[in-house]
Amino acid sequence: MTGIEPSSPSTARRKVLISGASIAGPALAFWLNRYGFAVTVVEKAGALRGGGYPIDVRGTALDVVRKMGILPRLRDAHIDLRRITFRDGDGSEVTSIDPHTVTGGTGADLEVPRGELTAALYAAVRDDVEFLFDDTIETLDQSGHGVDVTFRRGSPNTFDMVFGADGTHSRTRALAFGPEEQFHRYLGYCFAGFTMRNTFGLRRETVLWNTPGRGAALYAVGDNDGDVHALLTFAHPEPPFDAYRNPAAQRDLVAAVFADAGWEVPGMVAALRDADDLFFDAVGQIHLPRWSSGRVALVGDAAYAPSFLTGQGSSLALVGAYMLAGSLANRDHAAGFAAYEHDTREFVTVNQNQVGKGDAALFPTTAQALEHRNNMLRNLSATPAAAGRPAHSALTLPEFIHH
Template identity: 80%
Template sequence: MTGTESTRGARLTPRRKVLIAGASIAGPALAFWLHRYGFTVTVVEKASAFRGGGYPIDVRGTALEVVRRMGVLPRLRNAHIDLRRVSFLDGSGNAVASVNPHSLTGGTGNDLEVPRGELTAALYTAVRDDVRFLFDDSIDTLDQTGHGVDVTFRRGGTETFDLVIGADGLHSRTRELVFGPEAQFHRYLGYCFAGFTMRNTLKLSRETVLWNTPGRAAAIYAVGDNDDTVHALLNFAHPAPPLDAFRNPQAQRELVGDVFADAGWQVPDMLHAMRQAKDLLFDTVGQIHLPRWSSGRVALVGDAAYAPSFLTGQGSSLALVGAYMLAGSLANRDHTAGFAAYEHDTREFVTLNQNQVGKGDAALFPATAQALQQRNEMLRNLSAMPAPAERPAHSALTLPEFIP
């Protein structure tokens, strides 16, 4: 599968103005490439400053070529976590198996796993001197006209742009303004999670320890060598999205506390840390499926357009690849042809990666006692099995060379 090379010729509008909503991964990556192709770029971000931190993320397959072409691959290789093992425990905290992470991900030694803040810092540093960033602000209204998109900002003021791109994540405000409420595009996958940091009381080093009972999982992830803090994750099956908890942190803590109230191992300490955590992230596990990624002069990229869920491990990679493909598709085309080419050349890759869900979560989060028993038997025999080949979905798209 390969992308279609962009149309050669003179740039249609030499200094087209583009507003990108979101300064996480897809937004800065898109800004980098659009600037390279001669666009005037503004990035608006609701956070008050550049945001580091966050859970470790993967950069795999085709996305590795994107960051290589951006010149940030050496920095990311230096930040590679090099996770050494994943240890699985039963409900009593007894060891089931310890395995090489690649045995589960289907990846290769070339894949990168880096702290999320390292990737966002690398992208931001690569583009901060070339584009305008508006922090502590967001899009309030969008009005598409024959000459552009009139944007009103939350902090006041209006400005007209030739194009607006939503790179503002799973719960995209841009998508809601242009395409409608999230509920019609969100595919709930049956899980909720709470992520936070806590003290490294187990003195873990470059490893993940995962405790399971049917429909519940507690994970502690140490990204460095004897760091003082670790990443914690409490994941659980839930029949429907707990809508009442989304805007109520106290309700989130109570829900998670109730689900794990009788849990053993380190879970009581994790619940205590969660209740005190200032960096708690609570959300559902889900995907975004849209029939189209653009409407008029507005398009979406990354999780805003096609979130695959963290169960695939491909969210960051899709954001990087999608940003590259969108910018290149616009380089020598008007927005109508450019958006069409972006979707035509990228959607199959996105679909392949979204379809990876269900292949890894059955091993990480078995929902029933039978599934958990089968998973544990598989893990005990894993050392006798050959390592799986790299998932073709990770590298299913060959990047085209776009001509600015």
């Protein structure tokens, strides 16, 4: 394949590869396809991933899904969470409040099962771009004419640009930018998420139990007795590198941390032992000095994971995909990547800085901090829901016009 002259990016259909088919990847594929790119998406999983924890779509990201035409589908999938109940170590109730009071959200926000968002994004683009499931990038070799890519399973190919939309532990980033350790900012917590039977009678609500440095949450998204999402979170001085790729070590670590816990936690730990959908990770952020290297650029968690404590990961992925594709619509890769970063970084920074402003207080690490948090929550429960934080809407989407 011949390269594209930088001065005339629209003289041929530019051929691009996106790694990752979760949220940022399909969203980026949608917009790049709209701007006339020939798009291939490679995904290491064998199929689209369903299920997963509920995620938020807020502020500027709502404008993105509206422009994509998938807002009605997401509204139909919206989880109308009605209550968050906080409990002390002995299981006694601290307070029960409106969810928006804690999250800083508004009634316009959407909360949907992660699988519903990924399915909506995939449906919007599957007929227009090529998807390669059960494969992954093996090597990247940049040259003057493009990026030569080898795959674990598929045939080698050459692309004008490659995009890493493959999450916090991005392989694309490791290949093009270097090891994760230099970009990962550990926030002092680990978490284990899984589903278990809803034997608690919970309906469209969350219950959160805390002792200093430990939290356990049960999250019921529906009105029936099916499953609940369970989350066990704990402070840990260093990232548990030895547990990252070892599910048995993950289960042992969590069980040890919560060994003497009360309330419903012993049953949660027992369910964790048998869970076939365990997701374990450290709570951290990704910070990069630049989001591109030559013809390779990153988007979403691969570039700027904000951590689940902000509730903004999916929204940043959607906004970032829109901004990256639009920035490239009438520019070569170098100018497009520079514009993407120039116009998007402040929004990312504001949202990453939401850590510690409310959401992190869900998991206090000392008895004093926990008591302060509980007093704050009791006061909150007597006041109306808070207005949305400006961080969610800190960027007004530009209109990109493709000639």
